Amino acid sequence: MKRLTIVIKLGTSSIVDENTHEPLIEILSSIVKTACKLQKDGHHVVLVSSGAIGVALQRMKLEKRPKHLPQVQALAAIGQCRLMRIWEDLFGLVEQPIAQILLTRNDIADRTQYLNAQNTLHELFNMRVIPIVNENDTLSVAEIKFGDNDTLSAITAGMVQADYLFLMTDVDCLYDKNPRKYPDAKPIEVVEDIADLEADVSSAGSALGTGGMGTKIVAARLATAAGVTTVITRSSEPGNVAKIINYAETLKCQSRLNADTCQSTTFEPGNGDVQPLADSTASLSSSQILAVKSSGTSTPTLINEALHISAPLHTRFLPDLHPIRDRNFWILNGLSPHGSIFIDEGASNALERKAGLLPVGIVGVEGNFAQQEAVRVYAVKRLPGSSSLGPTVDGTTSPRPGTHSRTNSGIGTAYVSGSGADSPPRFAYERHSPAPMEVARAIVNYSAAEIKRIRGLRSTEISGVLGYADSEYVALRENIALMKVERSRPTTPSFGLGAET
Numbered sequence: 188m189k190r191l192t193i194v195i196k197l198g199t200s201s202i203v204d205e206n207t208h209e210p211l212i213e214i215l216s217s218i219v220k221t222a223c224k225l226q227k228d229g230h231h232v233v234l235v236s237s238g239a240i241g242v243a244l245q246r247m248k249l250e251k252r253p254k255h256l257p258q259v260q261a262l263a264a265i266g267q268c269r270l271m272r273i274w275e276d277l278f279g280l281v282e283q284p285i286a287q288i289l290l291t292r293n294d295i296a297d298r299t300q301y302l303n304a305q306n307t308l309h310e311l312f313n314m315r316v317i318p319i320v321n322e323n324d325t326l327s328v329a330e331i332k333f334g335d336n337d338t339l340s341a342i343t344a345g346m347v348q349a350d351y352l353f354l355m356t357d358v359d360c361l362y363d364k365n366p367r368k369y370p371d372a373k374p375i376e377v378v379e380d381i382a383d384l385e386a387d388v389s390s391a392g393s394a395l396g397t398g399g400m401g402t403k404i405v406a407a408r409l410a411t412a413a414g415v416t417t418v419i420t421r422s423s424e425p426g427n428v429a430k431i432i433n434y435a436e437t438l439k440c441q442s443r444l445n446a447d448t449c450q451s452t453t454f455e456p457g458n459g460d461v462q463p464l465a466d467s468t469a470s471l472s473s474s475q476i477l478a479v480k481s482s483g484t485s486t487p488t489l490i491n492e493a494l495h496i497s498a499p500l501h502t503r504f505l506p507d508l509h510p511i512r513d514r515n516f517w518i519l520n521g522l523s524p525h526g527s528i529f530i531d532e533g534a535s536n537a538l539e540r541k542a543g544l545l546p547v548g549i550v551g552v553e554g555n556f557a558q559q560e561a562v563r564v565y566a567v568k569r570l571p572g573s574s575s576l577g578p579t580v581d582g583t584t585s586p587r588p589g590t591h592s593r594t595n596s597g598i599g600t601a602y603v604s605g606s607g608a609d610s611p612p613r614f615a616y617e618r619h620s621p622a623p624m625e626v627a628r629a630i631v632n633y634s635a636a637e638i639k640r641i642r643g644l645r646s647t648e649i650s651g652v653l654g655y656a657d658s659e660y661v662a663l664r665e666n667i668a669l670m671k672v673e674r675s676r677p678t679t680p681s682f683g684l685g686a687e688t
């Protein structure tokens with residue numbers, strides 16, 4: 188039997204009525220039914236549930252979400268237990284145990300706590316319990332906030348290495364243009380590479396929640412990079428979750444056009460339900476396999492036609508084939524960067540070859556970070572003729588006064604400037620057109636002040652300058668996570684839609 192791990196995120200607008208703030212019992216009941224069915228079929232299910240603040244508004248008979256942070260935090264405290272009471276009542280009706288997990292970014296910034304959260308989730312799966320995750324808003328202030336539950340759900344999906352993340356919202360899917368303005372807007376069913384998506388993400392969230400379409404795209408980017416198929420679909424039809432999984436798994440299986448690889452899959456095309464097969468027999472009939480083979484296609488739409496299967500409207504973001512997982516996922520997404528380091532091309536290439544980060548390749552530092560904190564790592568080009576021992580990247584947004592020349596490096600745009608032949612060359616970079624490329628995140632062995640003093644030096648020179656040398660590396664290889672960097676991207680259709688949460 189193929190067991191899937193499925194994270195379903197419900198925004199505030201799917202949980203409470205935007206005007207009356209009453210719980211949307213019909214949707215919540217359908218979610219419970221869907222989650223229990225998936226669970227009973229052997230899959231692992233996690234709910235990421237917003238709605239604490241929305242539910243509290245009704246409890247406290249308030250008309251609007253307050254703006255003052257302590258009031259919002261107090262409401263979250265009031266609403267969270269009421270929200271869980273609603274879930275407990277509904278899941279209790281079908282004897283399905285649930286668990287509450289409240290997270291802040293701080294909780295997972297510590298590697299041990301991150302692993303503890305991960306272990307707890309896995310243990311709950313083993314116990315056949317459905318975890319319900321929300322941000323711990325009462326403790327969260329800006330610096331330790333995930334910001335919105337779309338991001339939280341993507342991090343949760345990465346943490347449990349989910350197969351699917353469902354971002355349930357108030358629209359069917361993405362369209363090639365704003366369907367509210369353009370009646371001929373076409374739904375986008377599959378986004379093969381999210382890097383190619385140029386999105387109009389201007390739509391705001393609902394009055395109660397914090398997310399919108401922008402945060403959904405950010406979440407989809409994060410989750411697909413972690414190998415999670417991410418789906419945007421309408422929350423008012425939770426039964427669609429199983430239909431979409433069924434459809435996507437069937438297409439995945441069929442696109443391989445190989446009966447052997449389909450053997451462990453457990454789906455009956457077209458009936459809308461995910462069915463575990465006790466004996467691992469092929470889920471697709473030989474006539475269906477023949478139908479696809481004889482159609483001579485592997486594209487989803489044509490396979491779909493060959494099989495006569497369809498799914499409710501949705502947009503599916505396909506996962507990265509080389510997912511970022513485990514420690515790398517944690518470095519990239521669990522930690523908040525406290526500053527930036529700028530490295531030259533040689534160092535950038537060395538990182539690609541899985542080397543650690545030495546001081547000699549560092550050309551600049553920004554921010555005020557301490558040892559063992561996370562930083563962003565940007566690649567910039569070292570200009571010909573500049574000193575190898577300590578040109579500074581100063582982060583100005585335009586060239587400094589004086590003589591300057593400009594090169595387009597393909598990595599970032601670098602300027603060299605100085606007031607004449609006697610002045611040492613300085614590096615500056617332009618933040619826009621093109622911005623320096625963030626190539627990695629790293630946990631550093633030295634503080635910003637220390638790195639400013641040792642940048643450009645060989646490792647043997649560190650102790651001479653600092654009086655000590657904690658490490659020859661500014662960041663050890665195991666503490667560096669490379670980003671997926673797109674050096675050139677084709678332009679792609681933009682889309683528009685007005686999702687609320």
Ligand SMILES: N[C@@H](CCC(=O)OP(=O)(O)O)C(=O)O
Pocket residue numbers: 197198199200236237238239240241263321322324334335336337392395396397398399688
């Ligand atoms: N954690 C908050 C919701 C935050 C949030 O992202 O809300 P939403 O945009 O509705 O998914 C709550 O429970 O009210």
